[in-house]
Amino acid sequence: MNATDVMDLKIDRPTTDIDRAGERPRPLIDPFARAITYLRVSVTDRCDLRCVYCMAENMTFLPKADLLTLEELDRLCSAFVAKGVRKLRMTGGEPLVRRGVMTLFRSLSRHLQSGALDELTLTTNGTQLPKYAAELKDLGVRRINVSLDTLDADKFRAITRWGDLHKVLEGIDAAQAAGLQVKINAVALKGVNDDEIPSLLSWAHGRGMDLTLIEVMPLGDIGEERRIDQYLPLSMVRTRLSERFTLEDIDYRTGGPARFVRVKETGGRLGLITPLTHNFCESCNRVRLTCTGTLYMCLGQEDAADLRAPLRASETNDPLYAAIDEAIRHKPKGHDFVIDRRHKRPALGRHMSVTGG
Ligand code: SAM
Ligand code: SF4
Numbered sequence: 001m002n003a004t005d006v007m008d009l010k011i012d013r014p015t016t017d018i019d020r021a022g023e024r025p026r027p028l029i030d031p032f033a034r035a036i037t038y039l040r041v042s043v044t045d046r047c048d049l050r051c052v053y054c055m056a057e058n059m060t061f062l063p064k065a066d067l068l069t070l071e072e073l074d075r076l077c078s079a080f081v082a083k084g085v086r087k088l089r090m091t092g093g094e095p096l097v098r099r100g101v102m103t104l105f106r107s108l109s110r111h112l113q114s115g116a117l118d119e120l121t122l123t124t125n126g127t128q129l130p131k132y133a134a135e136l137k138d139l140g141v142r143r144i145n146v147s148l149d150t151l152d153a154d155k156f157r158a159i160t161r162w163g164d165l166h167k168v169l170e171g172i173d174a175a176q177a178a179g180l181q182v183k184i185n186a187v188a189l190k191g192v193n194d195d196e197i198p199s200l201l202s203w204a205h206g207r208g209m210d211l212t213l214i215e216v217m218p219l220g221d222i223g224e225e226r227r228i229d230q231y232l233p234l235s236m237v238r239t240r241l242s243e244r245f246t247l248e249d250i251d252y253r254t255g256g257p258a259r260f261v262r263v264k265e266t267g268g269r270l271g272l273i274t275p276l277t278h279n280f281c282e283s284c285n286r287v288r289l290t291c292t293g294t295l296y297m298c299l300g301q302e303d304a305a306d307l308r309a310p311l312r313a314s315e316t317n318d319p320l321y322a323a324i325d326e327a328i329r330h331k332p333k334g335h336d337f338v339i340d341r342r343h344k345r346p347a348l349g350r351h352m353s354v355t356g357g
Contacts, residue, residue, distance in 0.1 A: 129171030205268030212271030281334025
């Protein structure tokens with residue numbers, strides 16, 4: 001066990017402004033009048049899988065010593081809660097492979113109890129859910145996103161490079177048995193799972209789970225794979241699905257970029273996240289924190305601010321609040337992703353697992 005691991009095992013929680021009644025700093029409003037109320041936190045860049053659209057097979061991960069400790073992540077998240085963030089999503093990499101991550105959930109759950117936070121949640125590949133689902137539910141997590149692109153075990157192994165579909169299905173069973181509401185996220189991949197989307201939809205809805213489809217985004221070097229070969233516009237998927245299902249536009253929103261339709265035949269909801277065919281930035285309410293304390297104002301832009309230095313500079317949160325305010329002043333209007341044959345390189349060098357998908 002190294003020094004980081006030892007520190008990670010227990011959170012000796014510092015008192016933050018959110019713990020002291022009546023001392024709320026200013027809320028976060030960006031230059032385009034969008035209130036920032038949603039923080040996604042990549043608690044680790046590591047993962048037990050290597051999905052072909054997300055990572056190269058031989059990824060170099062951050063040295064453990066570069067990671068913020070769980071205490072520091074707690075303090076940063078709590079500073080955002082004090083500044084009006086109402087929803088926290090833990091992601092990664094695979095959030096449930098970070099050692100001691102449940103102590104972070106446990107500590108952050110105090111903001112649910114105090115009413116300062118509406119939702120504490122996570123996006124996971126599901127492999128560790130048999131171990132953690134019940135504890136997550138006990139800590140106040142209500143809904144989770146599980147990423148699953150196929151129900152075919154061989155395809156699953158090919159997409160994730162070595163994953164075992166059975167483990168993920170067990171994880172979903174455990175989550176539902178614990179009373180967690182599960183939403184399935186699937187990346188639409190040309191020639192890989194496009195033929196399977198109708199059955200994935202029927203399966204998810206049959207188990208009372210919403211399904212959200214995501215267009216592949218040009219983030220990070222993925223080795224030999226080519227985005228243009230993976231990219232499948234959801235406008236096409238929707239047209240094909242309409243031949244089999246009746247899709248009715250509905251107003252339902254989760255505070256995220258997905259637009260939802262109701263599938264008349266199943267009664268379930270289908271979400272569509274279309275960063276490429278339809279830009280979703282105008283209503284963006286979120287920022288993203290990496291496991292090293294870098295705040296990204298947009299998934300698809302380079303604008304970033306270092307919060308680790310102000311965090312470590314002082315035991316009080318004032319320098320941190322000032323750095324957060326300054327960062328939000330630079331939140332860009334939106335991204336400009338494009339995938340075509342002329343753009344052979346990723347739009348951005350960093351992987352989704354760094355910024356937190
Ligand atoms: N490991 C967890 C998981 O897979 O759910 C959380 C992190 S993962 C980066 C979050 C989401 O990002 C997953 O649903 C994954 O499918 C998606 N993702 C990763 N790389 C992507 C890319 N290049 N384009 C679109 N979605 C991507
Ligand atoms: Fe891991 Fe999630 Fe990326 Fe797949 S999408 S490699 S599970 S971080």
